[in-house]
């Protein structure tokens with residue numbers, strides 16, 4: 111079992127460090143390599159996703175990713191910015207399905223800005239497409255009709271892209287409450303109309319799943335009004351970026367949420383994937399030992415479960431995190447005072 | 462003073478009917494014409510925005526718009542769908558600035574899904590660009606590299622489009638708390654990078670305004686976590702569609718919120734504009750006298766204020782709506798039992 115750790119920028123190194131300690135403590139003999147990404151890789155090697163990093167990733171069974179994003183790099187040319195590391199990994203490794211479960215943790219019902227009765231009803235999974243949409247279309251600058259400079263980005267989805275993510279979403283719904291809501295903007299976008307047509311088509315293969323469609327503006331409203339109504343949501347890369355962050359915040363503890371990005375490649379005991387906390391690099395608190403590593407530790411658990419087939423070890427980690435929370439070990443994001451190492455120690459002690 | 466009423470579809474006719482009664486009761490001698498839009502216009506004249514409707518609109522000082530959207534029309538070709546009426550009016554009349562204030566109404570703090578202390582801090586204005594972005598770029602179908610069908614839509618903004626909306630937003634911030642947050646996705650989109658560069662440029666003309674930038678995914682989180690942090694938000698057409706609906710729902714009373722769409726054309730006493738409630742056509746409750754007409758009545762007040770220079774009359778309407786609320790006249794959207802006509806009567810009685 112081989113995994114690669116990509117600490118990245120900001121709080122990335124601190125939080126992945128704690129996750130590595132947890133994985134090591136399990137004594138599973140997992141081979142762990144480190145690889146540079148993001149602003150850190152740019153500063154060391156001149157590129158946010160060096161070829162060596164990609165090669166190490168390809169030789170492994172899964173990736174534990176910290177975070178990328180560094181204000182120092184905001185004025186670089188686009189292809190050299192830290193964000194290109196995560197976008198490049200998703201594309202190069204065909205990790206097209208981003209799974210983001212959102213559910214209120216026991217004992218944390220009061221941490222959401224939503225009323226406790228609204229927040230505690232949340233138990234949803236967002237399936238976000240990661241390899242297409244306006245993220246990867248042709249983009250650039252040109253001269254507009256009125257002679258001024260114009261920035262443009264082409265949004266698109268083709269049938270095969272929608273089909274493969276729809277299958278992932280329908281299967282996920284089968285394993286949950288059997289309800290799938292596809293979110294688009296078909297009243298304005300042809301990209302969305304094609305998306306909707308293909309989802310309707312694939313639905314025929316999953317008659318046991320109840321399918322509905324919602325416009326993205328309405329979905330953003332419903333995620334505030336009554337997020338408990340959703341089971342699985344499937345949507346494109348751009349709408350998924352917005353809605354999954356919104357949903358995470360509804361849960362009230364963004365420092366707690368993990369995510370998996372999967373493709374079709376199999377490993378010896380599961381599916382190849384990239385796992386990352388959904389919080390960003392938080393440069394303002396980086397290097398101070400203040401960040402909550404729980405989301406990264408939970409991402410490591412997802413990696414063990416989905417890419418290495420180590421379900422029992424994943425259960426142990428998740429239980430230890432749950433116990434630490436119950437015992438009041440709360441990071442600053444949750445109004446507590448526990449620092450990065452202290453939280454790591456607390457989880458280790460409860461493994 | 463000439464205005465045109467466009468009832469449209471679903472609950473549109475019911476709610477505009479109440480607003481017309483309120484305007485008439487003011488005795489200002491305003492000339493009101495009706496014009497067909499949306500699915501209703503398609504059914505009667507074969508087009509969602511008939512040329513006669515556009516001509517009547519052009520000859521008036523402002524438009525009071527109900528809602529468009531009719532499930533019967535969902536399978537029509539895109540250019541014949543009800544939504545094209547509102548998109549067509551915005552574009553043909555160069556109504557490029559959509560202003561959506563969101564603030565909790567006194568006495569309605571408990572109607573938001575957000576905690577009362579979070580909801581009651583909301584006092585923001587979203588300035589959404591309406592004439593550009595992926596809404597109006599080239600769109601269609603083509604064959605993808607893998608031979609399957611692909612839907613595409615081109616997103617773009619040129620400098621002149623961003624400049625004019627930035628001026629509107631900076632001026633709005635000057636008239637409020639002096640803080641402007643520009644929302645984009647500049648870490649991925651060139652359209653956003655150009656947007657950001659132009660906003661930074663225009664900022665030089667407004668040194669008294671404090672400008673910040675936020676990625677759209679973060680903005681969707683912050684609107685849940687702490688919406689009270691915002692004063693004015695300026696953003697493009699697509700992100701504005703999503704975030705303004707989300708913000709409205711944070712307020713907890715989407716049946717109460719009005720919006721104005723303005724351009725540069727002046728009327729005798731103000732600016733030409735289109736005014737509409739932000740709720741949609743709600744086909745499920747249409748024709749039953751259940752819809753809350755308050756958002757449309759408040760839209761009429763905005764029309765009087767901004768397009769007709771009738772500030773005193775607008776104040777009277779807003780005060781009457783406030784009073785009706787205080788007296789417990791609540792529509793079903795607010796957990797009350799008052800119907801459409803009853804709410805209209807209650808506002809009329811308090812004018």
Ligand SMILES: CC(C)[C@H](C(=O)O)[C@@H](O)C(=O)O
Pocket residue numbers: 193196197351648649678
């Ligand atoms: C860093 C950025 C490019 C990325 C995205 O937009 O996909 C991030 O927001 C995410 O959701 O993983």
Ligand SMILES: CC(C)[C@H](C(=O)O)[C@@H](O)C(=O)O
Pocket residue numbers: 297298327544547548702
């Ligand atoms: C009806 C639809 C085309 C429209 C939009 O997306 O602009 C609506 O959602 C709005 O916000 O006014």
